[in-house]
Amino acid sequence: MGPAMPAHPRGRPTTDTERAMNLSCFAQSYAEARQKFLASCARRGLAVDSHVHPLPGRDGEQLAIDVARLGAADAANLLVLSSGCHGIEGFCGSAIQIDRLDDDAWFAACQRGDLALLYIHALNPYGFSWERRVTQENVDLNRNFQDFAAPLADNPDYRAVAKLLLPERCPPTLASTLGLYGYALRHGRKALQAAISRGQHGDPRGLFFAGTEPTWSNRQLRQILRQHGRQCRRIGWIDVHTGLGPSGYGERIYKGRQEPADIARARQWWGPQVTNSAEGNSASSELNGTLDLAVLDECAQAQYNGLTLEYGTQPGLKVLTALRAEQWLENRPDTDAATRARIKAQLRAAFYVETDAWKRQVLEQAREVLELTRQGLATPLRALHQSESQAIAEQYSGMRARS
Numbered sequence: 001m002g003p004a005m006p007a008h009p010r011g012r013p014t015t016d017t018e019r020a021m022n023l024s025c026f027a028q029s030y031a032e033a034r035q036k037f038l039a040s041c042a043r044r045g046l047a048v049d050s051h052v053h054p055l056p057g058r059d060g061e062q063l064a065i066d067v068a069r070l071g072a073a074d075a076a077n078l079l080v081l082s083s084g085c086h087g088i089e090g091f092c093g094s095a096i097q098i099d100r101l102d103d104d105a106w107f108a109a110c111q112r113g114d115l116a117l118l119y120i121h122a123l124n125p126y127g128f129s130w131e132r133r134v135t136q137e138n139v140d141l142n143r144n145f146q147d148f149a150a151p152l153a154d155n156p157d158y159r160a161v162a163k164l165l166l167p168e169r170c171p172p173t174l175a176s177t178l179g180l181y182g183y184a185l186r187h188g189r190k191a192l193q194a195a196i197s198r199g200q201h202g203d204p205r206g207l208f209f210a211g212t213e214p215t216w217s218n219r220q221l222r223q224i225l226r227q228h229g230r231q232c233r234r235i236g237w238i239d240v241h242t243g244l245g246p247s248g249y250g251e252r253i254y255k256g257r258q259e260p261a262d263i264a265r266a267r268q269w270w271g272p273q274v275t276n277s278a279e280g281n282s283a284s285s286e287l288n289g290t291l292d293l294a295v296l297d298e299c300a301q302a303q304y305n306g307l308t309l310e311y312g313t314q315p316g317l318k319v320l321t322a323l324r325a326e327q328w329l330e331n332r333p334d335t336d337a338a339t340r341a342r343i344k345a346q347l348r349a350a351f352y353v354e355t356d357a358w359k360r361q362v363l364e365q366a367r368e369v370l371e372l373t374r375q376g377l378a379t380p381l382r383a384l385h386q387s388e389s390q391a392i393a394e395q396y397s398g399m400r401a402r403s
Contacts (some may be wrong), residue, residue: 023359025098026091030122030129031061033094037121040101041068051220055136057129064125065220069228070107071116077377078232078302079110081370082120082239085142085291087127087134091352092311093240094128095359096366097121106370115377118228123291124217131348133323135215138330142241143199143210144218145297146289152212153288155202157195165196165207170328170343171321194285196320205331207323210289218294225298234303234381236269236373239291240366242351243319245283245312248358250365251275253282255292255306262305269376270307270369284310305376309369311362313353322350 027033041048046068053063081100083093097119100106110117122128126136134140146152164179184192199210214222229235237255245251254266254276267274275282292306313319326347329335335343353359 021360021363022099022102023356023363025102025363026095026354026359029059030057030063030090030125031059033090033098033128034061034064034066034122034125036098037066037094037101037119040098041066041119044070044101044107046070046101051224053125053216055126057125058131059129061129063122063129065123065217065224066119066121067224067228068101068119068121069116070110072113073116073228074231075116076114076233076381078116078118078229078235079370079373079377080118080120080229080235080237082123082237082291084122084124084128085239086140086241086243086351087124088131088348088351089133089240089242090122090124090128092242092362094121096240096363096370099363099366100370103367106367109371110374112378115374116228116232120221120224123221131344132326132330133347133351134209135217137211137215138204138209139211139215140199140208141215141217142291143208143287143289144215145291145294146210148213152201152210153199155195155198155200157191158198158200158206158208159202161192161195162203162206165324166205166327166331170325170339172324190280190285193316197285197287199288205327207327221291222294222298225295229295229299230301232299232302234377235295235299235305236377237292237295237304237306238309238366238369238373239306240309240311242311242313244310244316247312247314247353248361249312250362250369251283251308251310251312252369253277253284253308253310255290255308256304257296266305266307269305270372274307283312284308303381305373307369307373309366311365313358314350319350322346 027036038048049067050064055063057063081097083097084090124135124141127134161180161183164176167173167176197208199208200206201210201212203209252270252274254263254274256262258278263276277284277286295304325343329340329343
């Protein structure tokens with residue numbers, strides 16, 4: 001996925017302020033993360049609307065998407081911070097939400113009559129609790145926001161590698177691994193990544209299954225959007241993910257309409273380092289059925305400014321190996337306890353780096369991105385002129401050429 005990053009994502013020593021960060025916002029389980037989130041909301045006097053999941057958690061606990069709002073119902077600007085779309089990735093996003101809730105300065109800065117904050121905790125609480133990336137339906141939630149009334153998109157490229165991805169044996173045989181390498185050599189590494197991760201509807205027991213109908217989490221999020229997102233004029237949304245890119249680096253991936261003015265505005269808000277899968281400059285491939293499509297559908301009246309904040313964990317091959325093993329395990333529930341524990345630990349390490357250095361990097365970058373989002377939502381609400389969009393595009397192109 002790229003070269004390893006230094007201890008600090010910008011290559012400088014860690015400051016005293018960074019060392020002083022309260023890392024207790026990070027949890028060891030979904031139940032602990034939820035308890036911390038609810039406690040932080042209670043300290044702020046924020047009411048929490050809990051969308052209770054029909055199934056229990058791994059330890060018998062209640063599962064829910066918990067939603068807290070600060071600000072007027074008719075605020076023109078809505079800042080959304082969401083976690084746990086991919087279940088196990090929620091350890092990171094939940095910590096960021098708690099860190100921001102517990103920050104007095106941030107809380108005070110957001111007390112603006114035209115601004116509301118919406119914290120959506122654990123979009124996929126089942127995956128978070130059971131430490132899976134997918135929902136109880138084995139669906140990748142961030143591929144599930146589709147128009148299921150229309151014909152479902154085919155992914156023949158996935159079918160071409162499916163048997164190599166999920167062979168009968170675990171660990172996979174050398175032959176299956178070499179087969180994936182062969183596909184990459186023939187078509188390119190990016191083509192292999194896209195084939196695997198784009199989303200597929202044909203194999204409900206396979207990787208990156210997009211589903212054949214809206215999941216429970218999809219339906220709940222749309223309900224939340226109808227309640228909270230239809231009175232605002234502008235949305236700034238940060239959706240937190242892990243598992244792609246250099247360890248500790250938070251890639252700012254644009255999500256929204258593929259219009260020059262919208263992309264330019266994203267780089268105006270969050271900096272010229274904003275990437276865009278459609279431009280081919282992101283660690284992420286172009287994906288089908290992503291969360292932003294639901295926002296654009298349900299909140300059509302609002303200008304949408306979306307960002308996936310994607311933190312790197314391990315090299316891409318190790319992450320893929322963990323995903324392959326975990327799906328193999330899910331398809332074989334009678335696997336012995338020792339093998340199960342080893343595979344689950346491997347998956348956890350692929351999406352949650354439990355070191356203080358990584359956690360500090362996560363919080364520092366999230367604080368910066370959220371402050372930039374708050375500032376962006378304070379700018380006049382207007383469309384960028386074509387000349388402004390062009391100037392920002394040229395600045396980005398120049399930066400890419402120098403890097």
